[in-house]
Amino acid sequence: MIKFDNVNKRYPGGHEALSGVSFHLKPGEMAFLTGHSGAGKSSLLKLIACIERASRGNVIIDGQNLTRLKNRHIPALRLKIGVVFQSHNLLYDRTVFDNVALPLIIAGYHQSEVGRRVRAALDKVGLLGKERVMPITLSGGEQQRVGIARAVVNRPPLLLADEPTGNLDPALSREIMGLFEQFNQVGVSVLIATHDHDLISRLDHRLLTLKQGKLERDGRTTELQTQK
Template sequence: MIRFTDVSKRYPGGYEALRGVDFHLAPGEMAFVTGHSGAGKSSLLKLIALIERASSGQVLVGGQNLARVKPRHIPFHRRRIGIIFQEHRLLFDRTVFDNVGLPLIISGHNRSEVERRVRAALDKVGLLDRARSFPVTLSGGEQQRVGIARAVINRPQLVLADEPTGNLDPDLSREIMEIFRDFNRVGVSILVASHDLDLIRKMPHRILRLDQGRLASDIGVTV
């Protein structure tokens, strides 16, 4: 699903976020990327979502070499990936329903299809009764679940999450991780960046540890 070959990312100013990273995430696999802040977790996810481009090396996603994706095709690349952010990035002037449905509206689905799939996605994250609420009225954990529903509404083959439990207490964090595992069970590849080692060590998934931009260790079970 994802293949990094000797990937480096150097930002203008000389800062090296990633140095010679090699790894492969198989289709249907779930893995965590961990490391101290500044170790390169976010940069790694940004390369996959084409928010940034690699300075050297090759990034393949679903067999597609991302270096060859032209800027105007980036939106279509992103539609095939569900992205979840630490700060949720919801639109606060729209209801939960409209937030979750936005990816479908962007890709031009009709009204009834949007209605049906938004309900299904909200049901999955347990927020169906909050469809007409505005995000500000929701707790942090609920907002994150809205973010997850939005990320999976397009039925992506790959879901990326950047510190999805960063601001949540341990119970809520576990809940969120369980939602990811549910998606993984139905075949979705999942890559979660997190520094919450206590939580992720309890789960039977692969852990990639980054240290100063290098892949320091790659341990765990491959599903």
């Protein structure tokens, strides 16, 4: 699903965010991405969503090589990737329903289909009944769940999350991680960038650790407990 082949990312000005990163996330696999801030987590996610382009090496998503992807094909790629942001990135001038429906409307779904899928997605994240509410009136955890509903509503094969629990307390964070595991169980590939070691050490998934732009370790989250 995600394949990095000796990827370098150098920003204008010479800062090298990633160097020689290679890994392969198979379809249906779930992995965490960790590392100190500045280790290159965000850059790696940006390369996957084609927000940035690799300076060297190949990034292959769902069989598509992003190095050669034309700009006009980027939207179609992004429709295949559900992204959950730390800052939710909701549109605060429209209802929860309209926020979640956005990817479906972009993809051109029929009205009746949109309603059905939005309710299904909101049901999954436990927010059914809040469709007509404006996002600003919701708590941080609820807003994050709206963001997740939006990311999964058109059933993308790949789900990316950038510090999805960054602003949440431990109980809410566990709940959110539970949601991601549920989506993974039905076959969605999931990659989550996080620095919350306490939270992920209790789970058992693949763990990619970045350090100063290099892939330092490719192991399991359970190893975090033995490290302590």
